Amino acid sequence: MNRTFRWAALGLALTTAVVALAQTQARKPAPPADDLRAVDIALRRAIAERLPQFPPVDEVRTTPIPGLYEVRFGTEIRYSDAKGEYLIEGDMVDLKTRRSLTQARVEKLTAVDFNALPLADALVTKRGTGARRLAVFEDPNCGYCKQFERGLTDVKDVTIYTFLIPILGPSSQERSRAIWCSKNPQAAWQDWMLRSIPPPTVEGNCDDGALARNLAFSRKHQINGTPALVFQDGTRIPGAIGPDQIEERLKRAADKMS
Incomplete structure (x- = not known):
C-alpha cells in the first residue's frame, strides 16, 4: 500500500x-x-x-x-x-x-477482467506453447521494468501482452511511439529493454492511438506505476517480481481457471 x-x-x-x-x-x-x-x-x-x-x-x-x-x-x-x-x-x-x-x-x-483487456493495443510475445497468459503495463524508461523484463525471459510456455503506458514524461512518450511505430515493434521493445538499443526514428505518419487508449485504460483501473502485472484470473500485482514468483502466480491463475 x-x-x-x-x-x-x-x-x-x-x-x-x-x-x-x-x-x-x-x-x-x-x-x-x-x-x-x-x-x-x-x-x-x-x-x-x-x-x-x-x-x-x-x-x-x-x-x-x-x-x-x-x-x-x-x-x-x-x-x-x-x-x-x-x-x-x-x-x-x-x-x-x-x-x-x-x-x-x-x-x-x-482485479482486472482479463477478457476486458484491449489486447489489440498490446505488443505480443509468445514463448513455447503460449498456453498461459500474462498482461504487463510498462514504461520504456522504467528501470524496474527493464529488470523485470530480464527475469521474464526465463518464463516458458506463456503469451505476454505488453501495454506501453508512457507515464514518466515526454521522453517516455517519444520512445513508446518509436517502438510502437517501428517495423517490428516487439523486436524494438526487446532490443531496448534487454540490450539498450534505441528504437529507430519514426518516419512518416503512424497510428499511435493505442498509446492514448492504454493510458486511458490504466487511469480507469488505477494502474499508476510500472511494471503492473495482470494474470489470467484477474489478479493484479504492482511492481517487479522475479521469475519464480511469476511462475507461482501463473500456476495459481491456471488452477483457478480450470
Missing part, C-alpha cells in the same frame, strides 16, 4: 491496540445492519474531521474481529474502532490459514 498517507511508526503499539480491542469485544455479536450504517456515518464524520488530509472514505465493512471495522479509501485498507478514535494500518492475518485477509481484499479490489 503506497499512498502518501502511509504512516511510518505503527508497529508494536498498533498490534497491542488490535489485540486489546479484540479481547475486550470478542464476545459481542456482529452488529445488525442498522448499527453498521450508524458506524459507517460515524467513521466517515470522525475521519473527515480528524484527518482532513485523507481522501474521502469509500466504504466501511465489518471484519472477523468484533468491534473492528475495515475502512476503505479507493484500494487502500485501514482498520478502525466504531467511533473513529483509532486508525490502524497493516495486514490482518488469519493465523489458522496464515493468509493475509488484507492482501486478499486488496487483490479483489484491484
Whole structure:
C-alpha cells in the first residue's frame, strides 16, 4: 500500500491496540445492519474531521474481529474502532490459514477482467506453447521494468501482452511511439529493454492511438506505476517480481481457471 498517507511508526503499539480491542469485544455479536450504517456515518464524520488530509472514505465493512471495522479509501485498507478514535494500518492475518485477509481484499479490489483487456493495443510475445497468459503495463524508461523484463525471459510456455503506458514524461512518450511505430515493434521493445538499443526514428505518419487508449485504460483501473502485472484470473500485482514468483502466480491463475 503506497499512498502518501502511509504512516511510518505503527508497529508494536498498533498490534497491542488490535489485540486489546479484540479481547475486550470478542464476545459481542456482529452488529445488525442498522448499527453498521450508524458506524459507517460515524467513521466517515470522525475521519473527515480528524484527518482532513485523507481522501474521502469509500466504504466501511465489518471484519472477523468484533468491534473492528475495515475502512476503505479507493484500494487502500485501514482498520478502525466504531467511533473513529483509532486508525490502524497493516495486514490482518488469519493465523489458522496464515493468509493475509488484507492482501486478499486488496487483490479483489484491484482485479482486472482479463477478457476486458484491449489486447489489440498490446505488443505480443509468445514463448513455447503460449498456453498461459500474462498482461504487463510498462514504461520504456522504467528501470524496474527493464529488470523485470530480464527475469521474464526465463518464463516458458506463456503469451505476454505488453501495454506501453508512457507515464514518466515526454521522453517516455517519444520512445513508446518509436517502438510502437517501428517495423517490428516487439523486436524494438526487446532490443531496448534487454540490450539498450534505441528504437529507430519514426518516419512518416503512424497510428499511435493505442498509446492514448492504454493510458486511458490504466487511469480507469488505477494502474499508476510500472511494471503492473495482470494474470489470467484477474489478479493484479504492482511492481517487479522475479521469475519464480511469476511462475507461482501463473500456476495459481491456471488452477483457478480450470
